[in-house]
Amino acid sequence: MTRKTPEELRSWRWYGRDELRSFGHRSRAKQHGWGAEDYVGKPVIGILNSWSEQNSCHMHLKLTADAVRRGILQAGGHPMEIPVLSAGEMLTKPTAMFHRNLLAMETEEVLRANPLDGAVLLGGCDKSTPGLLMGAFSMDIPVIYMPCGPMMKGNWRGTTLGSGSDVWKYWDEKRAGNLSWEEWCEIEDGIARGPGHCMTMGTASTLTALAETLGLVMPGASSIPAVDSAHLRIAAAAGRQMVENVWLDRKPSTIVSERSFENAIAVDMALGGSTNAIVHLVAMAGRLGIKLPLEKFDEISLRVPLLANLRPAGKYLMEEFFLAGGIKALLNVMRGILHMDVPTVTGLTLGENVDGCEVYDKDVIRTPENAIQPDGGTAILRGNLCPDGAVIKHAAATPALCQHTGPALVFDSYPEMKKEIDNMDLDITPDTVLILRNAGPVGAPGMPEWGQLPIPKKLLMQGVRDLVRLSDCRMSGTSYGACALHIAPESAVGGPLALVKNGDLIELDVKNRRLHLHVSDEELAKRRAEWKPAPPRYHRGYAKLFVEHVTQANEGADFDFLQHGPAVPEPEIF
Known part of the structure; x- marks a missing residue:
């Protein structure tokens, strides 16, 4: 590769020229204690x-x-x-x-x-x-x-703790009555060292x-x-x-x-x-x-x-x-x-x-011949509930739930879910498919890490520790469970998730990469005609910019005006 000359450096435009502006740049650099020999060229x-x-x-x-x-x-x-x-x-x-x-x-x-x-x-x-x-x-x-x-590594009473993953695990045990406040505080002390x-x-x-x-x-x-x-x-x-x-x-x-x-x-x-x-x-x-x-x-x-x-x-x-x-x-x-x-x-x-880098513990880093599972840790789902896709980390889900059909229980917002999730009268069974919507790039906004929806206390008390859960948001990478995420288009912009009603049957089939709502096309068309978007919540600032320009999850949730296009010109130096 050809090496640049000092005059071809980008910084030369600021510091190297015999111009009024370069004088100003150099003089302010000297105010900082730097001499020209420190940075010019x-x-x-x-x-x-x-x-x-x-x-x-x-x-x-x-x-x-x-x-x-x-x-x-x-x-x-x-x-x-x-x-x-x-x-x-x-x-x-x-x-x-x-x-x-x-x-x-x-x-x-x-x-x-x-x-x-x-x-x-x-x-x-x-x-x-x-x-x-x-x-x-x-x-x-x-x-x-x-x-x-x-x-x-985190530590609690000789037990190794992993950030995030063990938080969700022990929080469920605390909610189920199996962990005391004192023990919970000890975990808090030892998980981020x-x-x-x-x-x-x-x-x-x-x-x-x-x-x-x-x-x-x-x-x-x-x-x-x-x-x-x-x-x-x-x-x-x-x-x-x-x-x-x-x-x-x-x-x-x-x-x-x-x-x-x-x-x-x-x-x-x-x-x-x-x-x-x-x-x-x-x-x-x-x-x-x-x-x-x-x-x-x-x-x-x-x-x-x-x-x-x-x-x-x-x-x-x-x-x-x-x-x-x-x-x-x-x-x-x-x-x-x-x-x-x-x-x-x-x-x-x-x-x-x-080249030549070795594995020193073959249980931690496996070979393809000794793999933990034959395919990767994540799957992409398609279906009438997610025409633009959804993701699931099936490597961290209960295998039996990776092929499952059950009735929907829908929460329209995170506050609603948080308020009701520990209600012992909640109409839910281990077969229920728990849904959170209005939590995507526009709906939340920002697509928060709410996707590992809590197991309802009613089920925790029965020993249940995983449940099929669907949302248009994300979950922490430290999370686990049968959680289908990033459902696109999101519900806030009229995606099919917005049309689900309590009791609708939903099928998750990871092997066949399928997420399907068992409702007829005619009924979905009727529901769509009745659906109305929520009124705008943001009228100024970064939040307004965000919801007006963010793309959907399958497009990266970037701003539409920041995606690849003509290069922005270099600033003029007057």
């Missing part, structure tokens, strides 16, 4: 840091940023740390997914508006990975993604692994626990690599292709990854003009076995996965499945990055 590397006290997963990213800064300086670049929206899931209401597109917009505009030749993107908690990468794809200057890493994202194969672990599979992460970085010193070492390596990538103009459009996304889908299935990966991969690919129809996910799922024995679909946590060889070992095991010749940020191919 050198790659200026943004460190986009999603650190926030709102987001405990990212609490250590100030230290990570310092390590990245060290690597940039070592390689002769100039670091510029810039804060961006955290998009942490733990406190944000109704969901950080509501703000994923806002982070993507911010990332794109921060990269465009400032004298940056490239950037290292710091994130990890669920929506920060796709948000940062979507914006970077649209801007298309050299970037490397640096994941925050998973937290260490330090910095880092969820250590189960939830959305965060899934998306950071897929970012690495796409070739945008330093090899192995997505598996390293947040508290491991290797995290800081590889952060410095990312800084050094970023400087080299600027000189070579190694940007996302030269690295990520449709074949890269096919790899990411395959790895998602082998990991038993989060259902959320589907909506995020579709959105990310859309920023590069790559179409990922849901059928592609299902086609790959049917031929890729589940290889990672990780919760909630398996037994172990990310710490064991890292010690077993991590994502590099898994990618090497999948050598016969993946496109190993795709490029990466290192300048090497994916295959070269993982």
Whole structure:
């Protein structure tokens, strides 16, 4: 590849010219304590840091940023740390997914508006990975993604706890009367023991692994626990690599292709990854003009076995996965499945990055001959209830419920469901199909993680721990159960889910990828003629922008005006 000259650097337009505006830029840099020798003619590397006290997963990213800064300086670049929206899931209401597109917009505009030749993107908690990468794809200057890493294992009385997965499990036991308040508080004390994202194969672990599979992460970085010193070492390596990538103009459009996304889908299935990966991969690919129809996910799922024995679909946590060889070992095991010749940020191919990487625990990372199940962890459903698709993580569902027909019990909103779910007079049996609607991209808004609907207390007391549940929202990647999600079109825009009535028979058939409402076409047409959308709730601000421009789940829930199109011109410098 041809190396840039200093005058070809993007930052030269700000700093290198003999012009009035360049005088102003240089003088303000000197106000900051920098001399011209620090940044003129050198790659200026943004460190986009999603650190926030709102987001405990990212609490250590100030230290990570310092390590990245060290690597940039070592390689002769100039670091510029810039804060961006955290998009942490733990406190944000109704969901950080509501703000994923806002982070993507911010990332794109921060990269465009400032004298940056490239950037290292710091994130990890669920929506920060796709948000940062979507914006970077649209801007298309050299970037490397640096994941925050998973937290260490949780612990309660000698029992290993996994974030999210064990929350739902023990909450049900508490509601059933099998767990005391004191025990519940002890679990609260032991389940999140330090910095880092969820250590189960939830959305965060899934998306950071897929970012690495796409070739945008330093090899192995997505598996390293947040508290491991290797995290800081590889952060410095990312800084050094970023400087080299600027000189070579190694940007996302030269690295990520449709074949890269096919790899990411395959790895998602082998990991038993989060259902959320589907909506995020579709959105990310859309920023590069790559179409990922849901059928592609299902086609790959049917031929890729589940290889990672990780919760909630398996037994172990990310710490064991890292010690077993991590994502590099898994990618090497999948050598016969993946496109190993795709490029990466290192300048090497994916295959070269993982060549010789070994598996050190063959129960944690399986081979195709010893797979946990012969197909991937996620299935795409079609039927008259979801003409544009739905998803289910059948690897984490009760097998007997994966082929089931039962009567519907419908909740029109999350508050209604929350109010009624523990009513002992609720008309429900283990055969009931529980439905939550008006919870999708427009209806909620933002498609929150409400999809693992609580098991009604009446059934918990009978020993029931799973139930067929349907919704147009998402669920946490740490969740489990027979939950069909992302039903599209959503009910708030008149999708068939809006037409379901209590008692209607609904059929779930995962094997045949079918989700069917047993109501005649004539009756559905009558109900549709009677259906009316709810009046608009938002009349200003970001919420109004969101509901007017968000696409449906099968299209990635991105904004229609941010999807791939003509490049936005570089800003003029007057």
